[in-house]
Each structure stands twice: as C-alpha cells, then as structure tokens.
Amino acid sequence: MEIIVCLKQVVDPELPARDFAIDPATRRQVREGRPLVISTYDENALEVALQLKDRVGGKVTALTLGPQGVAGDAIRLALAMGADEAVAVDDPHGVGLLGVEKARVLTAAIRRIGRFDLVLCGCESADWVERVVGPLLAEALAAACVTFVSRIEQTNGGLLVRRMADEGFHQLEVRLPAVLSVTSDETNRPRLPKVKDIMTARRKPVQVWPMADLSGTPADGDAPGVEVRDVALPERTARCEFLPGDAAAQVAALTQRLRDLKLL
Amino acid sequence: MDFELNEEHRLIQATVREFAAKEILPVAAELDHNPRYPAEIIASAAALGLLGLTVPEEYGGAGLDGLANVLVQEELARASAGVQAIVTVQNSLVCDPILRFGTAEQKRRYLPRLVGGEWLGCYCLTEPAAGSDAMSLQTRAERRNGEWVLTGQKIFVTNGLEAQLCIVYARTEPVPGARGISAFLVEKSFPGISVGKVEKKLGIKCSSTVEIVLADCRVPAENLLGARGRGGPIALATLDGGRIGIAAQALGIARAALEECVAYASLREQFGQPIKEFQAIQWAVADMATRIDAARLLTYRAAWLRDRGERCTAEAAMAKLVASETAMWAAHRAVQLFGGYGYIQEYPVERFFRDAKITEIYEGTSEVQRLVISRHILGRR
Numbered sequence: 001m002e003i004i005v006c007l008k009q010v011v012d013p014e015l016p017a018r019d020f021a022i023d024p025a026t027r028r029q030v031r032e033g034r035p036l037v038i039s040t041y042d043e044n045a046l047e048v049a050l051q052l053k054d055r056v057g058g059k060v061t062a063l064t065l066g067p068q069g070v071a072g073d074a075i076r077l078a079l080a081m082g083a084d085e086a087v088a089v090d091d092p093h094g095v096g097l098l099g100v101e102k103a104r105v106l107t108a109a110i111r112r113i114g115r116f117d118l119v120l121c122g123c124e125s126a127d128w129v130e131r132v133v134g135p136l137l138a139e140a141l142a143a144a145c146v147t148f149v150s151r152i153e154q155t156n157g158g159l160l161v162r163r164m165a166d167e168g169f170h171q172l173e174v175r176l177p178a179v180l181s182v183t184s185d186e187t188n189r190p191r192l193p194k195v196k197d198i199m200t201a202r203r204k205p206v207q208v209w210p211m212a213d214l215s216g217t218p219a220d221g222d223a224p225g226v227e228v229r230d231v232a233l234p235e236r237t238a239r240c241e242f243l244p245g246d247a248a249a250q251v252a253a254l255t256q257r258l259r260d261l262k263l264l
Numbered sequence: 265m266d267f268e269l270n271e272e273h274r275l276i277q278a279t280v281r282e283f284a285a286k287e288i289l290p291v292a293a294e295l296d297h298n299p300r301y302p303a304e305i306i307a308s309a310a311a312l313g314l315l316g317l318t319v320p321e322e323y324g325g326a327g328l329d330g331l332a333n334v335l336v337q338e339e340l341a342r343a344s345a346g347v348q349a350i351v352t353v354q355n356s357l358v359c360d361p362i363l364r365f366g367t368a369e370q371k372r373r374y375l376p377r378l379v380g381g382e383w384l385g386c387y388c389l390t391e392p393a394a395g396s397d398a399m400s401l402q403t404r405a406e407r408r409n410g411e412w413v414l415t416g417q418k419i420f421v422t423n424g425l426e427a428q429l430c431i432v433y434a435r436t437e438p439v440p441g442a443r444g445i446s447a448f449l450v451e452k453s454f455p456g457i458s459v460g461k462v463e464k465k466l467g468i469k470c471s472s473t474v475e476i477v478l479a480d481c482r483v484p485a486e487n488l489l490g491a492r493g494r495g496g497p498i499a500l501a502t503l504d505g506g507r508i509g510i511a512a513q514a515l516g517i518a519r520a521a522l523e524e525c526v527a528y529a530s531l532r533e534q535f536g537q538p539i540k541e542f543q544a545i546q547w548a549v550a551d552m553a554t555r556i557d558a559a560r561l562l563t564y565r566a567a568w569l570r571d572r573g574e575r576c577t578a579e580a581a582m583a584k585l586v587a588s589e590t591a592m593w594a595a596h597r598a599v600q601l602f603g604g605y606g607y608i609q610e611y612p613v614e615r616f617f618r619d620a621k622i623t624e625i626y627e628g629t630s631e632v633q634r635l636v637i638s639r640h641i642l643g644r645r
Contacts, residue, residue: 072271080275192283195313195336196326198275 001058001154003049004113005083006106006121006133008039009066009074013126020233027228029127031070038074041122043190045182048152049120050082050191056154061113062086065097065105068208079201080193086206087113089214098128100226103136108214110141116177118159123148123181134181144178150185269335276328277335283312284343292344296615299469301426305347310381314340315354319363323375330505330567334512338560341516342523345619346470348516352509353422353471354378358385358431361447361502365490370449374429386427387506388418388450388476389499396632399442399496403478405434412436412448412483414456418476420626425459425472428452432478433495442496447489456481467618504577505570506627507584511563514584514591514623515556521591521598521616522552528602528611539601548601552594559587578640585633588623595620 011020012035021030038046049060062078064071068090075086089109091097097105110119119141124131131147138145151162155173163170164183174180182188193201243250243257258264269277287308295302309315317333319325333355340348359378362370377383394401403416414434424430430450437444450457460475490498526549529540539545562583569576595616599606606613624630 073274076271076275192279192312193275194311194326195276195279195317195328195332196321198272198279199326199328200321202272 001052001056001118002116003053003058003060003118003120004063004110004116005042005046005049005060005078006119006137007042007046007062007064007074007078008102008122008125009036009064009070010039010125010127011035012037013040022231022233027231036070036073038077039122039126041124041126041182041184043122044184044188045120045122045180046078046081046083047188047190048149048182049118051188052118052152052154053082058117059084061116063089063106063109063113065089065102065109065211066091068092071208075206076198076201077193079204079206080198081191082193082197083204085204088206088208089211090208091211098226098228099125099130099132100136103133103140105211105214106133107137107140109209110137112209112214118176119143119179121179121181123183131181134179138179141177141179144174144176145180146172146174146178147181148183149180150183151187152180269331273332273335276332277339279312280314280336280339281342283308283314284339288340288343288347292347293609293612293615295344295346295470296467297609299346301472302347302350302470306350306384307381309340309347309351310379313379314351315381316359316375316379317355319359319375319379323363323371324379325359325375329571330508331564331571334508334515334563334567337509337512338516338519341513342520343516344470345513345517345616345622346468348513349468349471349622350384350423352506352513353387354385356506356509357387357422357502358429360505361431361489361498362449364501365447365494365498366449367486369486370489374449378429383428384423384426385429385431386421386423386476387502388421388424388430388432390420391417392419396629398499399445400440401433401435401445403432403434405436405446405448405483407436407485411485412488414448414450414478414481414483416478417460418478419461420463421474421476422471422626424474424476425462430457430476431489432476433499434478436495437493442500443493445495445499446492447495447498448483449487449489450478450481450483451487454481454483466621467615468622500577503627504566504580507580507633508563508566508570508576510623510627511559511566511580511583511587514587514620515560515563517616517620517623518552518556518559518587518591518594521594521613521620522549522556524611524613524616525549525552525598525601528605545601548597552597555586555590556594559583559590562586578637581628581633581636581640584623584628585630585637588620589630591616591620591623 011031023030053060060083062083064074071088121134135145146161146163148164149161150164153160159174161172243253313326316325317328320327337352378385389398391401405412405414432448432450435444436446456479458477460477463473529545532539566576566579566583598613599617602613605611
C-alpha cells in the first residue's frame with residue numbers, strides 16, 4: 001500500500017493564550033518565535049497510516065508544505081515515527097496559503113510523487129479549521145473521499161473505514177485510490193518515536209521541491225477564490241444567570257440549556 | 265559558539281517531555297507516597313530507548329551524545345526525580361563504563377540486556393567506611409582457582425534491589441588508595457552476592473537504595489572490567505558522567521519548582537491580587553530562573569566537553585555543585601512561596617524539597633565537588 005500523509009505545521013496550540021497574536025498586515029497568525037508542531041489531526045492521520053503499513057506493508061510518504069527553514073522538525077518527527085520518506089514543498093512566502101490554494105499545491109506534489117493508493121490528511125487544521133483540503137484533494141485526484149475517519153482496515157480491493165458521526169459512526173467500504181481525512185480516536189493516538197529512530201531518521205530520503213516548480217500552483221497567477229478580509233480574537237465574556245423555580249425545574253431548565261449548547 | 269539545540273536534540277527533548285507528562289507525572293506523587301519500583305514506567309522507558317542512550321546501535325542503543333542524555337534526564341527528573349534516578353544510574357554508571365572499558369564480549373553480553381530493560385544495573389562503590397574517601401574501600405578480591413573471590417560490604421547502592429548486574433569495586437592489590445582497586449561485573453546470580461538492608465529515604469523513594477553483601481562471591485576471570493588495578497580511574501571517569509547526570513536531575517527538580525511557583529503565583533490571590541504582582545515573588549522567580557539557567561549552561565558545557573573526549577572532571581563537578589545547590593535552594597524557595605500549602609503533600613513542592621537534598625550528597629557531596637574543583641585549580645596537595 002502506497003500511502004501519502006499530508007502534514008501541516010502550526011503554532012503549538014498548547015501555547016498560553018498570551019502568546020497568540022494576529023499580524024494585522026497579513027491577517028495571519030504570527031508564527032515567529034513560536035514553537036511549531038504538526039497539526040493535531042495530521043498526527044492522527046500519520047498514526048493511522050503507520051498502523052496500516054504495520055499490518056499490510058507498503059510505504060508511507062510524509063508530505064509537508066511551508067517554508068523549508070521550518071519544515072525540518074516536522075519531517076524529522078514523521079520519519080522518526082516510521083514514515084519511509086518525506087517530501088517538503090518549499091513555499092518561500094511562508095504560510096499564508098489557505099486550504100483551497102494549499103490543496104492545489106498538494107495535488108501537484110502528489111501527482112509528482114506519482115503512484116499512490118491512499119492519501120491521508122487531518123480532518124481539520126489546528127489553526128484555520130477549514131476542513132477543505134481532504135475533499136478538494138479527492139476531487140482533484142479523482143479519488144474516493146471519506147471525511148472524519150478514525151479507523152481503517154484493508155479488505156479485498158479496498159478499505160473498510162469507520163467515519164465518526166454525531167450519532168455514532170458509519171462503516172463504509174471505500175475503493176482505492178482514496179483520500180481520507182482523519183479524526184482522533186483512542187486507537188490512533190500518535191506514537192512517541194523511539195530515540196534510536198530519531199537518530200536514524202536522518203538516513204531516510206527527504207526531497208525538497210520549490211513550490212514554483214510545481215505546475216498548477218498559485219504561482220501561476222490564478223485568483224485563489226478565497227480572501228481573508230478580517231481576523232479577530234474572540235471577545236471573552238462571562239455571564240451569570242440564575243435559573244428560576246424549584247430544584248426540579250432548575251434541573252430541567254439546566255439540562256435543556258446544556259443540550260442546546262451541545263454540551264450534553 | 266552556538267547555544268541552539270539541533271533538530272535531533274529538540275525532538276528527543278520534546279519526545280521525553282511528552283513521555284514524562286503522560287506516563288510519569290500522573291503517578292509521581294503516588295510513587296513518592298507509597299514507594300514501589302515503577303516497573304511499567306521503566307519498561308516504557310526501555311521501549312523508547314532511554315536505558316541505553318549513549319550505547320551504539322550495534323548493541324541496541326540509540327547512539328546519542330552526552331548532551332542528549334542531559335536533555336533526557338532533565339525531562340525525566342522534571343516529572344519524578346525517583347524515576348530519573350533509576351534511569352540515570354543505568355545510563356551513566358552502568359552502561360557507560362561497560363562501553364568505555366568493557367571487552368567486546370562483555371559489551372555483547374551485557375549492553376543489549378541493559379538497553380532493552382531486560383536487566384537493570386547498579387554501581388557498588390560506597391562502603392560504610394569509604395564514602396567521600398571512596399578510594400579507601402576495603403572490599404577484597406582474591407584470585408583463586410582461576411576466578412575472583414570477592415568479600416565485603418557495599419552500601420547506598422541505587423537500583424541494588426532490582427538489579428541483575430552489579431559493577432563492584434574491590435581491592436585486588438595490597439596497596440592503599442586508588443592503585444589497588446579493580447572493577448568487576450558481578451551478576452546477581454553469581455554465588456555469594458546478596459542484598460542486605462533496604463534503606464528508607466527522605467526522597468527519590470521509588471528507586472531502591474540497598475546494601476550489597478559479598479561473601480566469598482565467585483566471579484569468573486573474564487568479568488574483570490578494564491585492566492587489573494585500574495578500577496580507581498574507571499570509578500572516577502564513570503563519576504564524571506554520573507555527575508553530569510545528577511546535575512541534569514537537579515536541573516529537572518529545580519525547573520519543576522520554578523514552574524510550580526509560576527503557576528501558583530498566578531492563581532493564588534492575597535491582599536486582593538495574584539501574589540505574582542508582589543515584587544518579593546517576582547524577584548524570587550527571577551532569581552530561580554537565572555540560577556537554573558546558569559546551572560543548565562554549566563551542565564551543557566560539561567556534557568559537550570565529555571562528548572569531545574576531553575577531560576571534564578572539574579567542569580562536571582562545577583555543574584553538579586551548582587545544579588544541586590540550585591535545586592535545593594529553588595525547592596526551598598518554592599516551599600516558602602507556597603506557604604502552608606508548600607508544607608503539605610497536596611502540592612508537589614515538598615516532594616521537590618525532599619528529592620533535591622540527595623543531589624547535594626550522592627555521587628560526591630558538594631564538599632567533594634569543591635575539593636575536586638580546587639585540586640584542579642590549585643593542584644593536588
């Protein structure tokens with residue numbers, strides 16, 4: 001099984017809120033001086049890919065897009081966890097691309113990698129939460145698409161996947177090639193790399209491709225179709241409300257309120 | 265000069281930080297309150313490759329440098345100094361001397377087992393009458409019928425209860441001081457070696473500290489580690505690395521104290537504001553952060569020198585001296601900053617206070633470190 005996993009680097013979501021800032025000029029999150037990590041669900045996608053490879057064999061290629069100068073740690077982590085090789089698309093302009101544009105670059109990169117049975121990506125990125133890259137890749141690559149996948153099994157000629165849904169999960173049979181967007185699950189918690197594998201990851205092949213060399217990328221001059229007009233931090237307010245009535249009425253009202261908020 | 269960690273170092277640090285946060289931190293207090301050997305954590309540490317960090321790949325290790333070892337040890341000690349004590353002994357006091365002084369056969373026999381966590385090792389130097397004056401040890405080794413027979417008593421042996429392999433220093437020549445000492449690889453299954461008293465301690469409680477009794481313990485001739493009569497230099501060279509490991513342990517404890525103080529000072533309100541708004545608290549935090557960084561830089565330098573194959577005895581002693589005294593001082597400040605909450609077991613700072621003390625004592629007391637450093641500067645008198 002030839003598997004490609006798309007990995008995005010984001011500012012560590014665990015950083016304290018005071019370290020979060022938006023650059024008003026670019027309308028993007030400020031990344032300078034902040035530690036970058038692989039976006040949460042992308043790590044789950046990598047784990048799913050590695051588990052599938054462990055079971056059925058094959059090859060896992062890690063694909064990342066961003067300035068080459070900061071791609072190193074993500075690539076090294078992916079290779080240390082068990083990916084066989086890596087491709088870094090060097091986007092010298094940084095990380096300003098949104099999902100629609102990213103999908104076009106990634107499509108071009110996947111076409112250049114060539115053969116694949118399965119492309120995995122996180123169901124959403126930890127910064128923009130657009131949820132578009134997976135479906136757009138599937139469309140462009142003429143592959144089957146399932147989103148919010150947590151588990152994958154190989155069947156005769158295809159895959160049996162579990163898609164998380166509000167009411168539980170769906171079991172779907174998928175033909176190959178396919179693009180799956182992966183969500184988290186107790187079975188796909190990212191493994192910690194062994195320290196030995198961190199050291200040997202350096203010996204695995206890494207290719208760096210300048211974004212401008214890929215056809216169909218935003219460098220071609222097409223309008224991206226999506227423009228960010230404004231980005232703002234949400235205002236946090238706290239409000240206290242006393243529910244009327246006796247205890248039973250309060251419980252009923254509170255339960256309803258929590259259900260409305262989808263907290264129950 | 266470059267103060268930046270490389271890609272591998274950063275990744276190893278992040279990996280072990282996550283491992284410690286997930287697997288050690290949640291049970292650290294419990295391991296202190298109800299001490300037991302954390303077999304499941306040590307097994308996970310072995311699976312990650314943390315028991316033979318600097319051992320080359322051919323023996324199953326990760327082939328890391330000493331600086332990576334420092335990063336790992338600091339992260340482990342940040343979560344639990346007791347767990348870290350078990351790991352650092354395995355790395356610095358057991359694997360390291362076998363790697364440096366062992367024969368090819370000794371390396372093949374012992375290193376894969378130690379690295380894989382199948383065996384635990386311990387380091388038997390201290391005796392009841394030979395503590396800071398370690399080279400006055402009295403355990404004897406005599407040659408009989410083609411093998412060595414060891415007789416004596418070793419105390420304060422970390423990991424001694426669980427260890428399958430003991431590196432034992434004994435006197436093979438009838439001369440006083442370091443020149444008459446040899447090192448032996450003694451398997452716990454050899455006849456005549458046994459565990460004596462199991463000590464109860466102030467801190468690092470989940471690591472065992474025991475007496476090892478050698479009563480006509482028969483050791484095959486091929487289990488001599490290094491040359492006959494060269495045990496003194498082996499013990500001292502081993503301690504250079506061991507002290508760097510303890511400095512890293514002290515760094516971890518000190519950083520834990522600082523991080524707990526920062527979190528507490530933001531939450532705890534007195535006189536109508538978080539206590540971090542008071543200059544007394546701000547200065548305490550500033551002093552802690554500064555001293556920890558100074559200790560860290562000394563520790564990194566010692567590890568860097570050792571990685572280059574240079575003599576680092578004085579630098580390792582400086583790192584251990586400053587880091588251990590910083591840990592004790594920072595933990596002391598932390599307890600004071602927490603006030604009454606610092607004195608009770610609900611918060612971890614009293615554990616840091618108890619754990620920190622040992623770093624000023626084992627692998628050479630602060631007084632011995634000063635002796636080592638002053639001899640380096642003034643010459644041996």
